[in-house]
Amino acid sequence: MTELKTLSTPASVDSAPRARIHPAWLVAGVGFITLLGAAGFRSVPSVLMDPLHEEFGWSHGTIGAAVSLNLLLYGLISPFAAALMDRFGIRRVVACALIAVAAGSGLTVYMSQPWHLILTWGLLVGVGVGSMSMPFVATITGRWFVRQRGLVTGVLTAAGATGQLIFLPLVSAVAHAHGWRLPSLIVAGAALAVVPLVLLFIRDYPSDVGATAYGAEPDSLVGVRVQAPFGALRALTVLGTIARRPGFWLLAGGFAVCGASTNGLVGTHFVSAAHDHGMPPTAAASLLAVIGIFDVAGTIASGWLTDRVDPRYLLIGYYTLRGLSLLILPALLGPDTRPSLWMFIIFYGLDWVATVPPTVTLCRELFGNDGPVAFGWVFASHQIGSAVAATGAGVIRDLHGNYDLAWYIAGALCGIAAVMSAVIRRAPRPA
Incomplete structure (x- = not known):
C-alpha cells in the first residue's frame, strides 16, 4: 500500500492543474489588444485633418464636426454597449464593433462629400x-476577476495610452509619405485582424468554459452567466435606477471634472497655451507625448493600489494633487522646458487616467451586476466634461x-471633485 501510494503521488502532482494559465488572463490579453487598437482608431482622424483639408478644401470646422461626433459617440454609446454585452455577449458586440x-475607415477612400466623412469617421x-471603451474594461474585470481586479483594470485602461503612442507616429509618417488613404486602409485591416482573436479566445x-472567476471561491456567483432580458433598453433602465442613488451623481460629477481637466483642457x-508663452508648438506637442508615456505607468500603479487602498482615498488624492498642479501651471509655462515644467508633465502623466481603476471599483461595489452599465454612464459624463472644457477654455482664451x-x-x-469623492458611502462588505 505504501509503495502504491508513493508511486501515485508524482502522477497526481503532474496531473494537477496548477501549471495551467487561468482563462481569465487569456481574455484579458485579447481585451488589451482590442483596446489598444480602439484607442489608435479613435485618435487617427486628428492626424488626417490637414491632408483632408488640402485635398478636398473642406474647412477645419467641417472636418472637426466628424471628429466631434466621433468623440461624442465614444462616450454616449458606452452604457448601451455594456448593456448589449450583458444581453448578447462580449464576443458578438466587440466583433461587430471592430x-x-x-x-x-475603409470606406473613406471612396468619399467625395463632407457628409461621407461624418458618416464614416x-x-x-x-x-x-x-x-470598446472603458465599460468593456469594467465588463471583463467584473466577470473574470476577483483577485487582482484593480491591477487588471489599470493595465487594460493603460492600453488606451499605449494605442495612441503606437498608432499616431505610424499614421502620421505613413500619411506624410503616402497620403491619407493608406493609413485609413491600415486601420481597417488592423480592426479586421483582431476579429478572429476575439471570436476564438x-x-x-x-462558467462558459467550466471555470470560476480568477480568485473567486468555487461557489461564488461571480462569473456565472446571467441572462439580461432588456438588451439596449437595459442601459436606460439601469440609469433610471442608479439616478436615485447619490453615489452615482458623486462619481459622475467627479469623472466629469476628470474629463474636463485632462482631454478637454490639457489634451x-x-x-x-504653451505657444502663447513662447514655446514652439513642436516642443509642446512632444511634452504631450511624454504625458502619454507616464500615463501607462500611472494607470497600472493606480490599479495595483486600488486592490490595497480604499478607492475613495485614491480619488481624493488624485483630484487634490491634480488641482494644485493646475493652479501653478501658468507660472511654469515659458519658452523653455524648465525642470519645474518637466515635473508637471511627469506628474500629470502619472495622474492622467489614474482615476479609472478606483472609479470602476466603486461602480462595481455600489451597483453590483449593474456596475459595468453604471460605469458606462459615468464615463459618458467624462466625455461631456471634456466637450464643455474644450469649448469653454477656447472662449476664455478669446x-x-x-x-x-x-x-x-x-x-x-x-x-x-475631491470633496465629492470623500462623501461617497461605500456599500457594506459581506462577512
Whole structure:
C-alpha cells in the first residue's frame, strides 16, 4: 500500500492543474489588444485633418464636426454597449464593433462629400470605438476577476495610452509619405485582424468554459452567466435606477471634472497655451507625448493600489494633487522646458487616467451586476466634461487673450471633485 501510494503521488502532482494559465488572463490579453487598437482608431482622424483639408478644401470646422461626433459617440454609446454585452455577449458586440470600425475607415477612400466623412469617421468609427471603451474594461474585470481586479483594470485602461503612442507616429509618417488613404486602409485591416482573436479566445463568462472567476471561491456567483432580458433598453433602465442613488451623481460629477481637466483642457489646449508663452508648438506637442508615456505607468500603479487602498482615498488624492498642479501651471509655462515644467508633465502623466481603476471599483461595489452599465454612464459624463472644457477654455482664451482663468477654474473644480469623492458611502462588505 505504501509503495502504491508513493508511486501515485508524482502522477497526481503532474496531473494537477496548477501549471495551467487561468482563462481569465487569456481574455484579458485579447481585451488589451482590442483596446489598444480602439484607442489608435479613435485618435487617427486628428492626424488626417490637414491632408483632408488640402485635398478636398473642406474647412477645419467641417472636418472637426466628424471628429466631434466621433468623440461624442465614444462616450454616449458606452452604457448601451455594456448593456448589449450583458444581453448578447462580449464576443458578438466587440466583433461587430471592430467590423464597424473597419467599414468606417475603409470606406473613406471612396468619399467625395463632407457628409461621407461624418458618416464614416464620425458615425461608424464612433460607434465602433465607443463599444470598446472603458465599460468593456469594467465588463471583463467584473466577470473574470476577483483577485487582482484593480491591477487588471489599470493595465487594460493603460492600453488606451499605449494605442495612441503606437498608432499616431505610424499614421502620421505613413500619411506624410503616402497620403491619407493608406493609413485609413491600415486601420481597417488592423480592426479586421483582431476579429478572429476575439471570436476564438474571448468567452463571455468563466462558467462558459467550466471555470470560476480568477480568485473567486468555487461557489461564488461571480462569473456565472446571467441572462439580461432588456438588451439596449437595459442601459436606460439601469440609469433610471442608479439616478436615485447619490453615489452615482458623486462619481459622475467627479469623472466629469476628470474629463474636463485632462482631454478637454490639457489634451486640447496645452499646445496652444504653451505657444502663447513662447514655446514652439513642436516642443509642446512632444511634452504631450511624454504625458502619454507616464500615463501607462500611472494607470497600472493606480490599479495595483486600488486592490490595497480604499478607492475613495485614491480619488481624493488624485483630484487634490491634480488641482494644485493646475493652479501653478501658468507660472511654469515659458519658452523653455524648465525642470519645474518637466515635473508637471511627469506628474500629470502619472495622474492622467489614474482615476479609472478606483472609479470602476466603486461602480462595481455600489451597483453590483449593474456596475459595468453604471460605469458606462459615468464615463459618458467624462466625455461631456471634456466637450464643455474644450469649448469653454477656447472662449476664455478669446476673451482674455490667455488661458490662465481656465487653469484656475479647472484647479478649483478638481478640489470640488475631491470633496465629492470623500462623501461617497461605500456599500457594506459581506462577512
